[in-house]
Amino acid sequence: xxxxxxxxxxxxxxxxxxxxxxxxxxxxxxxxxxxxxxxxxxxxxxxxxxxxxxxxxxxxxxxxxxxxxxxxxxxxxxxxxxxxxxxxxxxxxxxxxxxxxxxxxxxxxxxxxxxxxxxx
Amino acid sequence: xxxxxxxxxxxxxxxxxxxxxxxxxxxxxxxxxxxxxxxxxxxxxxxxxxxxxxxxxxxxxxxxxxxxxxxxxxxxxxxxxxxxxxxxxxxxxxxxxxxxxxxxxxxxxxxxxxxxxxxxxxxxxxxxxxxxxxxxxxxxxxxxxxxxxxxxxxxxxxxxxxxxxxxxxxxxxxxxxxxxxxxxxxxxxxxxxxxxxxxxxxxxxxxxxxxxxxxxxxxxxxxxxxxxxxxxxxxxxxxxxxxxxxxxxxxxxxxxxxxxxxxxxxxxx
Numbered sequence: 367x368x369x370x371x372x373x374x375x376x377x378x379x380x381x382x383x384x385x386x387x388x389x390x391x392x393x394x395x396x397x398x399x400x401x402x403x404x405x406x407x408x409x410x411x412x413x414x415x416x417x418x419x420x421x422x423x424x425x426x427x428x429x430x431x432x433x434x435x436x437x438x439x440x441x442x443x444x445x446x447x448x449x450x451x452x453x454x455x456x457x458x459x460x461x462x463x464x465x466x467x468x469x470x471x472x473x474x475x476x477x478x479x480x481x482x483x484x485x486x
Numbered sequence: 487x488x489x490x491x492x493x494x495x496x497x498x499x500x501x502x503x504x505x506x507x508x509x510x511x512x513x514x515x516x517x518x519x520x521x522x523x524x525x526x527x528x529x530x531x532x533x534x535x536x537x538x539x540x541x542x543x544x545x546x547x548x549x550x551x552x553x554x555x556x557x558x559x560x561x562x563x564x565x566x567x568x569x570x571x572x573x574x575x576x577x578x579x580x581x582x583x584x585x586x587x588x589x590x591x592x593x594x595x596x597x598x599x600x601x602x603x604x605x606x607x608x609x610x611x612x613x614x615x616x617x618x619x620x621x622x623x624x625x626x627x628x629x630x631x632x633x634x635x636x637x638x639x640x641x642x643x644x645x646x647x648x649x650x651x652x653x654x655x656x657x658x659x660x661x662x663x664x665x666x667x668x669x670x671x672x673x674x675x676x677x678x679x680x681x682x683x684x685x686x687x688x689x690x691x692x693x694x695x696x697x698x699x700x701x702x703x704x705x706x707x708x709x710x711x712x713x714x715x716x717x718x719x720x721x722x723x724x725x726x727x728x729x730x731x732x733x734x735x736x737x738x739x740x741x742x743x744x745x746x747x748x749x750x751x752x753x754x755x
Contacts, residue, residue, distance in 0.1 A: 378689055378692075381706055382692070382693065382696055382698075382706070385698065385702060385706060386696065386697075455588060456631060465587070465588075466587070466588045467586050467587055467588075468583050468586045468587070468588065468652075469586065470586060470650075470692055470695045470696065471585060471586025471587065471696060472585035472586055472648075472649065472650060472695065472696060472697055473696050473697040473698070474585065474697065475584055475585025475586055475587045475649070476585070476586065476587065478587065479587045
């Protein structure tokens with residue numbers, strides 16, 4: 367089980383992910399609503415894994431991923447985005463994302479992916 | 487080509503028989519004793535270790551055939567490649583996304599796509615995927631990066647058991663458009679255009695999709711049981727959800743209160 371930081375600009379998606387991850391036995395150590403906050407919270411909390419929304423105001427998920435990777439090259443980040451933006455996968459993976467979730471998602475599959483990434 | 491052992495349903499009972507798979511037809515041995523040309527097959531459904539073959543006629547003839555996976559695979563391949571269906575050669579990737587998670591080892595397979603009366607079939611040398619049309623949840627013509635280039639693909643979202651799965655079909659754009667029109671026509675009963683949801687109902691829908699139960703939805707959205715029931719009614723009415731079971735909310739009767747009170751008392755010395 368892991369200590370997880372959830373990054374998403376919508377409260378609804380953060381709450382949904384929090385519920386899913388909590389039901390899987392994970393601890394939610396923090397939440398962030400944009401990329402800047404995500405980088406700051408990562409440095410402060412040093413979570414085992416980050417779920418990162420791609421499309422966010424100000425600093426987007428890809429930029430935040432770069433920021434986190436600069437601070438910690440071993441950071442485990444699972445990107446999360448809407449249907450139709452799958453082209454971002456390559457860019458995110460190239461930048462160092464360990465996994466990718468497409469919204470809308472199903473709880474068991476998300477938990478499976480998180481488990482895989484935490485175990486990698 | 488090959489003679490394969492099968493069981494066939496006859497008058498409600500399963501009987502042992504054999505099927506001779508030939509180039510353009512198959513012959514079912516006694517006690518059925520029937521030759522069927524592949525061209526006369528208008529539908530093919532798959533249910534666990536069962537193939538349901540519908541043959542053109544008035545009324546149509548339906549054959550339920552059970553056998554081992556290897557035999558059914560051989561039958562599916564020959565029937566799909568020669569039956570009466572809209573069929574095209576294409577590349578497909580199925581599944582590409584499962585439950586919102588990218589399938590990392592998904593690859594493009596070269597094969598055929600066939601649209602039949604009740605299902606779409608993806609058939610390659612190694613793989614046969616059947617997607618019942620009533621389990622198609624969405625489709626669109628979109629772009630996807632293949633070998634560094636943005637190419638047109640048809641994206642099909644469908645259910646596989648309880649998983650929501652996304653598959654892609656890749657072929658020349660003119661063929662994709664024909665395929666899209668064909669699929670749209672075949673799934674027109676599932677179209678949802680014109681139905682608009684208020685933001686709260688849409689959030690409830692998203693939570694159901696994610697696998698949340700009623701209690702979790704009430705807590706997450708901070709709404710009452712009554713409010714949630716009203717939203718469910720709305721979603722039921724437009725056919726977006728179905729009732730799986732009715733949950734009971736109960737309280738103790740005076741007899742129940744007495745029973746529980748007695749039960750928690752420490753045993754007398």
